[in-house]
Amino acid sequence: MVMSLMRSMVGVVLLAAVLALSGCGYNDLQGLDEDTKAAWSEVINQYQRRADLIPNLVNTVKGYAAHEKDTLESVVQARAKATSVQVTPELLKDEAAFKKFQEAQQGLSSALGRLLALAENYPNLKADQGFRDLQSQLEGTENRITVARKRYIDKVAEFNKMVRYFPTNLTAKFLLHLEEKANFTVADEKAVAKPPEVKF
Known part of the structure; x- marks a missing residue:
């Protein structure tokens, strides 16, 4: 009788614990923690694709625009800086390291923008199939980065x-x-919110 009562009480306590845990969001x-990690991994994956x-x-452009050495070097340096930041799960917990990573990626985006703008000055470069393919892949990668960051932002907000x-x-x-x-x-x-100035 006492054993039966004890088993019943243990069963009730376990049931109460399970019900309490299900309502606590554990x-x-x-x-959501795993979802944010997975979303972050996809962001890193797309950044790596761009870096690759x-x-x-750069090698394709070098053949056409050898005297644009500064622009080419800035892209190479920005890539090196962006890939030098150690990307670990702890990066998401360290606000300063996370900001440094973001700045490095933004620097790479800016350098790439300048490199692609160079193509306007070189008609033969624009006509080169290899360059067009690479440019298209980079544009696609930039779009994938935007989508991956949006998914990460959404998961972080939910978390x-x-x-x-x-x-x-x-x-x-x-x-x-x-x-x-x-x-x-x-x-x-403020700079991002400002509309771009277009001059012809």
């Missing part, structure tokens, strides 16, 4: 809400020791 938080294409693009909302914030803080994740930012929001 699994949802774990799932750049040497081919951060769970970390902040009650009662899941208690699980996040005390049980899982999770904090809000950093998201993409722009170094100079």
Whole structure:
């Protein structure tokens, strides 16, 4: 009788614990944490794809625009800087390192923009099939980077809400020791918000 009562009480306690855990967001938080890591991995994957294409693009342009040495060197240096930042899961937790990574990628984007603008000055370069293919691949990669960053931003927003909302914030803080994740930012929001000036 006593054993039967004890088993019943243990069963009730276990059932209550399972029900409590299902309402505390434990699994949802774990799932969202994994989703943000996967989304971040896709961002890195696309940045790596871009970095892999750049040497081919630079070599193609070199043949046509040898005297544009400064622009070519700036692309090579920006690529080196962007790929030198160690990308680890801890990067997402370190706001300063995350900002440094973003700045390096933005520098590479700017250098690539200048390189592609060079093509306007070289009709033979624009007509070169290899250059056009590389340019098309880079444009596609830039679009993929934008999509991957958007997905990451969405997952981080979803995760951060769970970390902040009650009662899941208690699980996040005390049980899982999770904090809000950093998201993409722009170094100079005023400059980005300003419409571009087009001159003919």
